Amino acid sequence: MAAPILKGVRELMRLVDLALVPRRHRHKKKWAATEPKFPASQLALQNFDMTYSVQFGDLWPSIRVSLLSEQKYGALVNNFAASDHVSAKLEQLNAKDFVNEAISHWDPEAESDHSVAPSTACSPNLRCFTFARGDVSRFPPARLGSLGVLDYYLMDAASLLPVLALGLHPGDTVLDLCAAPGGKTLALLQTLCCRNLAANDLSTSRTGRLRKVLQSYVPQGIRERNQIRVTSWDGRKWGELEGDTYDRVLVDVPCTTDRHSLHEEENNIFQRSRKKERQMLPMLQLQLLAAGLLATKPGGHVVYSTCSLSHLQNEYVVQGTIELLANQYSIKVQVEDLSHFRKLFMDTFCFFQSCQVGELVLPNLIANFGPMYFCKMRRLT
């Protein structure tokens, strides 16, 4: 039988593949007709080695090893479940609510030129537990509570920062322009501040996932009360569709999803067939941010976020959009300084110190969250 020999060859191939692709996504030789010569995840890594070694210099190796290793999760407490014992349960596991930690450690004396207390600067009612720095424990899967919804939502804790930074106030009308798969949308709802929430994503399959998340976490009665609207339209059109409408807008754009692209083969944007699409991303991102700003009421706030390290997808897009709005629409947009906000969360996350605009959470083995870039803007006119 050829089986023992095949097994031996497979063994060797496993050895060679070991570092590059995690087991479940490794190419299954016996089912595929041809072997991919260069998996997309490897192309992604090559791309990152080229661009980020320049962009980050000496910081790149420690970011790289973190991206290639297992990421860390946070448990976002579901305020719509019977939540008291959930916090206790998570604390028993030795996890801590990093939002609460950050806010309680804020020292009003130290920040002389910042008149706003963190409680108003950060969106309220968000509780998210993480394990301590260096602790690699994992959260058990969420469980259904008495109200028929899950008790917490596991997500990259850094994904909560854009929502915290948006600084919702009770009664706000909120737009989540690129909402799928729904983690940040759920977080927006958890603030209990949304009078109306509009959640949109271009892809219908992804909005399907978004709906499932909402069903699993938000009881039906509350879903109806909150007037949550889920749509699958082109986000770039929002300026025309609902101009000057929203108090708070979150624009969490499609990006190269850096961490994801290093591990998942399926639909990887670094596939050779998607090269054009990838190169057009900054343009798409700019258009989406512009639409988000146009959909904001004058005086309202927008947070732009990505999960990429690339400054072409981050600062470049923010600066380009502000310029575009000024030149083409005569709309004035001001970037809001988040350095105070960053300091609040310094104990939990590793931040890049040299962003021109906005903030960037860097993956680090000790706090393996991110990448997450976010920038807060205010539409002045």
Added chain:
Amino acid sequence: MQNNQVLGLHHHIPLTWVRLAKLTPHLGEQKRTTASLLRKLTTASNGGGFEELPLVGPKKCVQQLQCQANLVYCLPEKQGTSVDGEPRRLEKVVCSLLDMGFSDAHINELLSIQPGPSPQQLLDLISEFILLGVNPEPVYVALKQSPQLLNLPVVQVKKRSSYLRKLGLGEGKLKRVLHSCPEIFTMRQRDVDEVVQVLKEKCLFTVQQVTEILHRCPNVLREDPSELEYKFQYGYFRMGIKHVDVVRTEFFKYSLTKIKQRHVYLERLGRYQTPDKKGQTQIANPLLKDILRISEAEFLAKTACSSAEEFVVFKKLLALEEEELESSMSEEEEEEEDEDEEEDEDEDKDEEQL
């Protein structure tokens, strides 16, 4: 007490033997001859100058000189029943051992190891080691450390010795092996063969390379042969280390865990690349000695350029990954077995239809 026992022994040995012993060139490193020792002591017992006594604790020796109890009768029954012949045989053994270069202290210790062989057996055993080119001091250390060696049948030791000579482990190469892996004599022939076979036939090392490996990394004898093979494959395929370098850098000395931890860490940092088919890399890989042979602190500072904190977390994460890999591998093997069975069934069906 030991010195006194020795003195007791020598008291029974005619001075002629000792003089002969003195004349015989020693193989080992001996600081003072037993002869001069004896002379000084007999002088002392005759009322000579105590100052000449080179021993530690001269007073004790002088006192004990009085009780010249026949050491022969003090030694345990392993000596056998015949009392009269014993002292002679024992003397001969002691003399031979002296000839070989063992110090009296060592001889005494070796003879009193319990449970132990007869003096003749002891001599035969030791002779084998000496003939394999191991010096007295290392032999003593090895036997002291692993007294189970003393109870091996001499025939087995002779057989193993000739096998080891065939492998190229004579002429003193055996010293290190004997010290760190005395099992090389107690192991079953089959088990030694398996290790040698893995190295020669699976890993494709040359005969000289196999000898070198056994000599420098005797721990391979203790490893499971398939794990040893895996370790080699990891080095050869995954890290791109050639046979020559596997031997030269004593690669087998390090545990697979340590190798994987340091290698994968460097790889993920972007500081190590597996060479392509042509053996080329885009970056200059660090030298193996800077990966494996140095302390963790130096490794982090010099090779990885990373912090201890990060490495600690990395090791934990890697351990978790390995666990998952193993459990999912066994799952997949089960799947494959089921599928193979299904295929067999289909084949049978096709044949029936024909």
